[in-house]
Amino acid sequence: MPRPSHADERRRQLLPIVASAFAELGYRRTTTAELAKRCKVRENILYRLWRDKKAMFVASIEFVYALSAETWRRLLAEGGDGKPPAERLLQYESEHHGESGLQRLVFAGLSETNDPAIHRALRTMYRRFHRFIGEQITAYRDDRRPPQPDVGLSAWAVIGLGTLTSIVQELNLLKSGERKRFMAEVGHLLIEGRPAA
């Protein structure tokens, strides 16, 4: 029998490179030639690992989200000297926002394609994202002080907060310190239902 295929492993090796290219350049400007160059392989090797460019993009979305979620889970698991988990998440994101490139992939997927497969991938990603945030908010909340806004709505709003933060960062609309304050104060308001002290 012939050689066994190491395609899965190869995909795992190259996906981070592919994803970061898409996040940096968007969908259209990320040419398959550029991808090949960054991966240090020939184009048609990429085409042996994924059916087409679209499939590379979809895989990138899934990869980047999985990576982010994993990072957050680790952060939350490492035990937080008393601080509430959702607040730690927000603080972490206010310092590392944009690093994963997730938002840039979303913008690219929304504006550069009308592809149903890509939209499906984004939808699935957002649903997972929303559920994850919702779980953190629920875990964080203190039942003793209602009224608090609906968890589902809060979770969407927190995601929107992240999206806007990423735009604000991209366009240099707020300095780093202001951005952190924005994230912390509005985040608190959305989660707790009242302004921070």
Add this chain to the structure above:
Amino acid sequence: MPRPSHADERRRQLLPIVASAFAELGYRRTTTAELAKRCKVRENILYRLWRDKKAMFVASIEFVYALSAETWRRLLAEGGDGKPPAERLLQYESEHHGESGLQRLVFAGLSETNDPAIHRALRTMYRRFHRFIGEQITAYRDDRRPPQPDVGLSAWAVIGLGTLTSIVQELNLLKSGERKRFMAEVGHLLIEGRPAA
């Protein structure tokens, strides 16, 4: 003397068509050929009105924002049977969100280009947007009930709310009714600093 130039008027005629094409297709997929077709002119006529494709895009951003702001101003001016202005704005947007295509232009500008002129145009647009929303929130607030969150932060958060709503709509993540409720409840929380009754 020769014929006078009607270029300004021509630009005003064509800009709505150009802008809606960019909003619908993004930057890259909006080819100059497609623009010409929709405008029912030859390509090089567009190139006589704007230096290049980038200039057409920048003009579109300015046009669409000006149009939105004008719509909101008219809405607020027409006197609102007792309702507070910011709430009417939010309600209006929850019903008409996405119609202007402003958010799609932002996504396109952010993901499909790295052009400084385009980023400058987006930055200016956001600053105006932020100031406008801030003014509405200030006008709306009731001084008798502190504590309320910082107006500047609230205004950014409201913009973020709009952005997320547009993504949610694009991806069909919430039904229309849920989207409206989201906009109303979170908007209230952001502006007033406490959940709606």
Add this chain to the structure above:
DNA sequence: GTATATTGTAGGTGTGTACCTACATAACCA
């Protein structure tokens, strides 16, 4: 009417790009 500049038409051109074909090489299993 005529000179002059604005409009409109027709057709490139050079480049970029997704994806493919043909073939050489090397790893694996019997």
Add this chain to the structure above:
DNA sequence: TGGTTATGTAGGTACACACCTACAATATAC
């Protein structure tokens, strides 16, 4: 060792796209 198949190399193709050139037509001011 030999047969089979994964992996790598080199080059190509068909098309799409931003932008340009050359020229005809037409509207205005005198």
